[in-house]
Amino acid sequence: MPARITMLPSGHTFEILAQETILEAGLRAGRAMNYGCSDGNCGGCKARVVSGDVIKTRHHDFALTAQEKSQNTILLCCHSGEGDVVIETPEAEGSHEIPHQKIIAKVRKITLPTPEDIRAVAMVHIKTPRTQRLRFLAGQHVRLDFGDDVAALCAVASCPCDDMNLHFHLPYRRDDAFSEFIFNTLKPTQTVTIEGPFGNFILDDDVKTPLIFVACGAGFAPVGSLIEQAMALDETTPIHLLRSPDPANLRAGPAPEFGFGNDSAPPYLDNLCRSWKDVWDGFEYDTLNDDTTAMIDAASRRARAFDQYRLYLSGPSTWLKTVRDGLVQANVRAEWIVGDDINGYREI
Numbered sequence: 001m002p003a004r005i006t007m008l009p010s011g012h013t014f015e016i017l018a019q020e021t022i023l024e025a026g027l028r029a030g031r032a033m034n035y036g037c038s039d040g041n042c043g044g045c046k047a048r049v050v051s052g053d054v055i056k057t058r059h060h061d062f063a064l065t066a067q068e069k070s071q072n073t074i075l076l077c078c079h080s081g082e083g084d085v086v087i088e089t090p091e092a093e094g095s096h097e098i099p100h101q102k103i104i105a106k107v108r109k110i111t112l113p114t115p116e117d118i119r120a121v122a123m124v125h126i127k128t129p130r131t132q133r134l135r136f137l138a139g140q141h142v143r144l145d146f147g148d149d150v151a152a153l154c155a156v157a158s159c160p161c162d163d164m165n166l167h168f169h170l171p172y173r174r175d176d177a178f179s180e181f182i183f184n185t186l187k188p189t190q191t192v193t194i195e196g197p198f199g200n201f202i203l204d205d206d207v208k209t210p211l212i213f214v215a216c217g218a219g220f221a222p223v224g225s226l227i228e229q230a231m232a233l234d235e236t237t238p239i240h241l242l243r244s245p246d247p248a249n250l251r252a253g254p255a256p257e258f259g260f261g262n263d264s265a266p267p268y269l270d271n272l273c274r275s276w277k278d279v280w281d282g283f284e285y286d287t288l289n290d291d292t293t294a295m296i297d298a299a300s301r302r303a304r305a306f307d308q309y310r311l312y313l314s315g316p317s318t319w320l321k322t323v324r325d326g327l328v329q330a331n332v333r334a335e336w337i338v339g340d341d342i343n344g345y346r347e348i
């Protein structure tokens with residue numbers, strides 16, 4: 001049976017999967033825990049064990065004082081748990097409590113679309129140094145700066161629990177210098193400065209509320225990260241996902257090398273979304289064409305099915321404004337809509 005951790009004073013709980021440390025499991029579950037290096041060197045993840053059994057899973061260079069040891073203080077990045085464990089550890093109360101960071105990292109892998117891939121989205125994997133990892137919340141953005149004025153705000157598509165391996169979905173934009181660089185020039189081992197995190201496109205504490213996600217094109221990057229976090233929270237929340245293509249990809253003019261123009265193909269990572277249906281009873285997934293009226297209709301129908309909900313919208317600026325305004329006109333509660341602009345971060 002997996003160990004179950006209860007955090008004090010917040011009362012938040014999460015389970016530890018095989019071979020995870022308490023810190024990794026907490027981050028995977030979306031808990032904004034205090035930490036620094038993830039590697040036993042800084043002491044930033046100190047916590048007090050109130051009850052239960054913990055197991056030291058890796059050596060740490062950071063030295064706890066005799067008093068800390070006598071108070072059952074441990075490093076969460078070097079311990080796992082057994083059975084029910086209660087720990088006392090502070091938790092950031094929002095994105096404003098996550099420290100601003102600047103990290104020099106390296107591109108590890110770039111996966112470009114094949115001619116058959118209609119949605120021109122590049123998958124970029126960036127790896128940070130072991131001693132300087134990115135602390136962030138699922139759904140947040142960072143600034144990627146490749147030098148020579150090639151920089152943009154991009155949503156992190158991966159889980160905060162793997163803070164060394166950061167994944168990004170970067171859409172092709174014709175005549176956009178950043179996009180042209182990513183698709184035509186970027187090579188593995190390229191140095192990149194990561195700055196951030198930014199933004200409030202994050203899950204509420206109350207994840208029992210039904211969640212409706214609406215993503216346009218690469219707006220799926222932060223949305224996918226939030227969905228994985230919601231599923232890791234071990235709740236039985238209904239989760240609905242609606243996706244549509246990004247009109248800027250499909251209508252930017254002919255670009256046969258990336259296969260633009262055919263809007264009948266499934267969105268990128270469609271199989272991943274379909275696989276979530278198998279692992280999550282309350283998960284529903286639909287794809288729509290580039291038709292904001294149909295999207296507003298589909299999303300508002302889903303919202304009306306629940307007494308309470310949170311509706312997360314992520315996509316390019318124009319789409320975001322149109323869909324948000326349409327939803328409010330369709331009587332979706334404006335205060336329950338959370339928006340994310342993938343064309344340079346801003347909140348709506």
Ligand code: FES
Pocket residue numbers: 035036037038039040041042043044045046062075076077078
């Ligand atoms: S995060 Fe640095 S010691 Fe645990």
